[in-house]
Amino acid sequence: MKIIIEEGNPGEEDQIIIRCKELDDNILRLIAELKQGQKKLAGIKDGNITMIDPANVYYFEGVDNKVFLYCKQNIYETKQKLYEIEEEFKNTDFFRASKSVILNVSKIKSISPAYSGRFEAQLFNGEIVVISRQYVPELKKKLGM
Amino acid sequence: MGIIKKIIKTFFFVLAGSILSTAIFITIFWPGLTFPIAVIWQVIVMAAITSVGTLLFYSKREISKRQMRLRIILHYAYINFVVLATAFVCGWLDFTNLVQVVSMIILVAAVYFSVNLVMFQSEKRIADNINQRLRTKYPEDEKQE
Numbered sequence: 571m572k573i574i575i576e577e578g579n580p581g582e583e584d585q586i587i588i589r590c591k592e593l594d595d596n597i598l599r600l601i602a603e604l605k606q607g608q609k610k611l612a613g614i615k616d617g618n619i620t621m622i623d624p625a626n627v628y629y630f631e632g633v634d635n636k637v638f639l640y641c642k643q644n645i646y647e648t649k650q651k652l653y654e655i656e657e658e659f660k661n662t663d664f665f666r667a668s669k670s671v672i673l674n675v676s677k678i679k680s681i682s683p684a685y686s687g688r689f690e691a692q693l694f695n696g697e698i699v700v701i702s703r704q705y706v707p708e709l710k711k712k713l714g715m
Numbered sequence: 716m717g718i719i720k721k722i723i724k725t726f727f728f729v730l731a732g733s734i735l736s737t738a739i740f741i742t743i744f745w746p747g748l749t750f751p752i753a754v755i756w757q758v759i760v761m762a763a764i765t766s767v768g769t770l771l772f773y774s775k776r777e778i779s780k781r782q783m784r785l786r787i788i789l790h791y792a793y794i795n796f797v798v799l800a801t802a803f804v805c806g807w808l809d810f811t812n813l814v815q816v817v818s819m820i821i822l823v824a825a826v827y828f829s830v831n832l833v834m835f836q837s838e839k840r841i842a843d844n845i846n847q848r849l850r851t852k853y854p855e856d857e858k859q860e
Contacts, residue, residue, distance in 0.1 A: 689842060
């Protein structure tokens with residue numbers, strides 16, 4: 571991909587123009603990352619709010635109407651709904667792994683079969699997350715398979 | 716897929732498999748045998764009861780690999796019980812003849828475990844491909860929070 575940087579006129583708003591044949595997955599992901607920019611997620615723990623870089627989130631999990639985000643060692647609560655997170659991060663490394671989990675594919679160390687078409691993902695922090703049968707195609711798509 | 720849909724799907728798989736096995740078994744061992752239509756209904760009822768065993772895999776939350784192994788063992792025991800109970804009630808087997816009973820248990824075990832083994836091998840291949848892709852796309856560097 572060719573990157574051209576042009577100097578704009580003084581007072582003109584900065585803009586990014588993407589010229590492509592079609593909006594494929596890679597371009598959509600790039601756009602999503604650009605839009606996210608420095609966007610942080612608000613994680614609540616012990617009454618304190620911590621701003622978290624989405625790239626550091628291993629997975630989101632919905633438990634009893636609450637949504638938690640899991641980082642390498644810490645767990646925070648987030649006020650966002652799981653479907654909102656799914657929509658917001660749909661063109662990033664996150665994908666729906668089961669009804670209650672949205673997983674960061676870049677944090678998966680390896681996967682292994684877990685019977686009946688399901689898989690277990692071992693994450694870089696040692697945790698294990700189940701990937702439901704119906705969401706395996708989504709994982710494959712994320713990996714360009 | 717809803718559990719009801721899963722049970723119905725299993726019912727048709729079991730029914731097709733049972734009728735096919737019966738046809739092959741009778742053609743090989745009792746080519747001249749004729750039997751009443753009631754036997755077909757017995758097979759249908761057995762398939763229906765067997766497919767209800769799918770409920771053993773039902774869970775609102777994702778089941779771990781260990782739990783799944785336990786449920787597979789319970790499911791296998793349930794299938795064995797249903798097949799032997801139906802055979803006893805319908806008089807398919809001579810229960811005073813140990814060879815016949817043991818043969819039936821071995822047959823159920825062979826079919827059950829070979830189906831599971833084939834499925835596991837296929838899932839392992841998928842896992843290997845995904846792991847290979849993961850290693851290429853996301854080299855194994857531990858991400859920091």
